[in-house]
Amino acid sequence: MNQKTSIITAPEGTLPSVPLRGTVPPKSSDVPQPRYVLLSRILTFGLRARWKRTVLFWFRFAANPFLTTRWWRFLSTFTATREFPPPHDELLQKPLSKFLVYGLSSSKRLSLLIEHFSIAERILSRESMISLWRGEWLDMGTVRGRAEAYSCHIALADRAGGRHEGAFAIKLVRVRDKAVLCTSRFMFVRRGTEGRYTFVVGSMQGPRNAKQRMVEVTRDLSGLRPKEALLVVLQGLTVEGGTQQFLAISQAKHPIHYRRSRRQSMMLSNIDAFWAERSAEPEETFGFRVPHSRVYGADKRSRSKLWFFNLGELFH
Structure with missing residues (x-):
């Protein structure tokens, strides 16, 4: 992650004019328009x-x-x-x-x-x-469980079947068989003043009819569920944002309500219950404000969380 950077607030619909460290190269007259x-x-x-x-x-x-x-x-x-x-x-x-x-x-x-x-x-x-x-998938890194290895990959949300649910997506994959265990679509958003930022989760989607696989993975990660692992990765990715909370889309705020009734019926998970388990509080714009998960502790589950947190923090 780039060090010593901050968010410069710009007027709506415009871009900050402050030069970005390591982002804008010297101009060249030979570059096409x-x-x-x-x-x-x-x-x-x-x-x-x-x-x-x-x-x-x-x-x-x-x-x-x-x-x-x-x-x-x-x-x-x-x-x-x-x-x-x-x-x-x-x-x-x-x-x-x-x-x-x-x-x-x-x-x-x-x-x-x-x-x-x-x-x-x-x-x-x-x-x-x-x-x-360009629309490419990037390998963020790998975390080892008791017996298996798991990798995280990031791309545009549109490349992960979630164009309505966020701008980026991260998926958790079991290395051995390339099984996708969970995909999270999200966006970065500003919070408050002084250039603080966090992320808003548009969706957390796991594979269908894979309950036994989820149980196996959770055991291998010392009790850490795949969805929780991805949330911790996002906490690490936004560690310099200066907040201790993130945002999440509630059932009532989900964009699937723009779809036909038949499509809406395909939403099988109880989104609100998922966030309620994580001590979420109501939030006006997106639905929920969720406290960060604690990643430090002596037990094996906390160590597993710390590995995923470090994966997000070190990725740049």
């Missing part, structure tokens, strides 16, 4: 996507042209000022009208997305940001 590259990718989107995805892409633009243009302008400016490669197509089609929080205004959703990437580039290295911007 990213704004024109992005425009080209937008206009040729249909050549790279299936026809249904292309129709939806332009339908979203027609439904919210002003909002979509603001989002594309941010992507263009961010790409140009950081001299990044063009963003992955998944970023071009972010569903701003049905994103993250049910009932939130679209302009606020856009501000949250812009805020997320402004914070992310202060947490992550330039190399990691470029890889994520």
Whole structure:
């Protein structure tokens, strides 16, 4: 994680003008104009996507042209000022009208997305940001249990089947058989003053019909459940944010309420009960405010939590 960095609050819809340590390289007159590259990718989107995805892409633009243009302008400016490669197509089609929080205004959703990437580039290295911007999966590191090894991987949430539920996603994988044990979609958000930040969890999803596998993994991690392991990784990733709480989307605030009733019925887990187990308190915008889990202790479970915390803290 980059050291001695802070979040500079910028007006809504704009980017901080303060130079970012280790992020912006010296300008070169030979570098192509990213704004024109992005425009080209937008206009040729249909050549790279299936026809249904292309129709939806332009339908979203027609439904919210002003909002979509603001989002594309941010992507263009961010790409140009950081001299990044063009963003992955998944970023071009972010569903701003049905994103993250049910009932939130679209302009606020856009501000949250812009805020997320402004914070992310202060947490992550330039190399990691470029890889994520391209839509790649990054290996964050490996933790060993009693008998198995487990790795964490981070990417755009859109690459993990959760475009509505966050900006980034982290998945926990058992190394031996590549089994995905849990996936968390999340975003970085500012909290309070003095540049503090934390994360908001949009979803925590495990595999279906895998109860026995979860029991085996929990035992191997000395009682630490996969979902708890990912939350501790996120605590480590945002350790410099200066907060002792994170945010979580409640059942009532989940964006699945924008979907058809049949789709809503597919939500099998009790989200509110999950966060209630972690002493969550009501929060107006997202649903819950959750205290950080304690990671220090002499027992084996606490040591397992500390390993995952360190994995998040050391990743950059």
